[in-house]
Amino acid sequence: MKINLQRIGTVHRLPDETCRLDLDRKFAEGLLGVEPGMRLDVLYWMHELSEEKRRQLQCHPRGDRSRPIRGVFALRSPMRPNPIGVTTVEVLEVDGTTLRVSGLDAEDGSPVIDLKMARS
Numbered sequence: 001m002k003i004n005l006q007r008i009g010t011v012h013r014l015p016d017e018t019c020r021l022d023l024d025r026k027f028a029e030g031l032l033g034v035e036p037g038m039r040l041d042v043l044y045w046m047h048e049l050s051e052e053k054r055r056q057l058q059c060h061p062r063g064d065r066s067r068p069i070r071g072v073f074a075l076r077s078p079m080r081p082n083p084i085g086v087t088t089v090e091v092l093e094v095d096g097t098t099l100r101v102s103g104l105d106a107e108d109g110s111p112v113i114d115l116k117m118a119r120s
Contacts, residue, residue: 047109
């Protein structure tokens with residue numbers, strides 16, 4: 001089975017610690033109902049994670065060597081076979097296919113692969 005992921009946009013970190021998500025115009029219809037104040041889960045590809053780190057399946061939680069090693073599936077570690085990050089953000093502004101959000105921990109330039117309404 002082949003799996004195809006499609007970039008729907010790109011993360012741009014802003015000087016005020018917020019982020020701008022620039023989505024491809026072909027996904028504009030999917031933003032219907034997205035409004036300031038709403039909480040979204042942003043799924044993004046951790047594009048700067050090396051192939052070596054992607055093969056690491058165990059690590060100390062938060063890099064704290066005083067804590068016992070655990071498997072990556074029992075952690076929120078960035079080290080994983082498929083480096084998909086997910087962060088719940090607050091939507092601050094919506095302007096066409098551009099969203100300004102707070103709380104995103106993605107690196108500048110990270111590909112956005114999906115947006116979902118966050119669970120309350």
